[in-house]
Amino acid sequence: QVQLQESGPRLVKPSETLSLTCTVSGGSISGYYWSWIRQPPGKTLEHIGYIYSTGSAHYNPSLVSRVSMSVDTSNNRFSVRLSSATAADTAIYYCVRHQNSGTYPIDHWGPGTLVTVSS
């Protein structure tokens, strides 16, 4: 059974870079699309972007100037960096896997990690 686990600093200072890594176990990262999705407290979900296992990425236009993603196939993990963090970036961050067919729905989610941006 594929499992995903987010890791990284839980507290980030304003203007600094928020960095998270998702480690995939129980299956290969190769051949799939992987995304980061976040959920500010009490709000709906927001798609940050996705990356394919070859490294090709697509970012949410609202975040494209601040976000980058990378994939490390040798260690079965992928990462996100969000620069110039503000309080608006405080959210639960989920890493997810997209199913490999049809409309590529999200079939696996990590447990999520709460990242707070505060001085």
Next chain:
Amino acid sequence: ESVVTQSPLSLPVTPGEPAAIYCRSSQSLLQINGYNSLDWYLQKPGQSPQLLIHSGSIRASGVPDRFSGSGSGTDFTLKISRVEAEDVGIYYCMQALQTRTFGQGTKVEI
């Protein structure tokens, strides 16, 4: 970027009774391959969301058959034929074009 709007935002339900949630997209989600790029997810209290329906009407593996999805183009519906206590949570529709966008969520409670 496609905007998806859900209704209602709050839905009181009675066990054993049917329930329905609606989702409208600002642009057509019907693809040339015949699939609709619309998924439904349920976020149970304290959990990550889980996939219920994809491609507008295809039930995900392991999802009870009391859940069904319908619709095409811009208007979609998620129906629960007979609500059970374990169905409480927040339901989201999500358009599955390049950048995904989610509805505001419908809170289902007994």
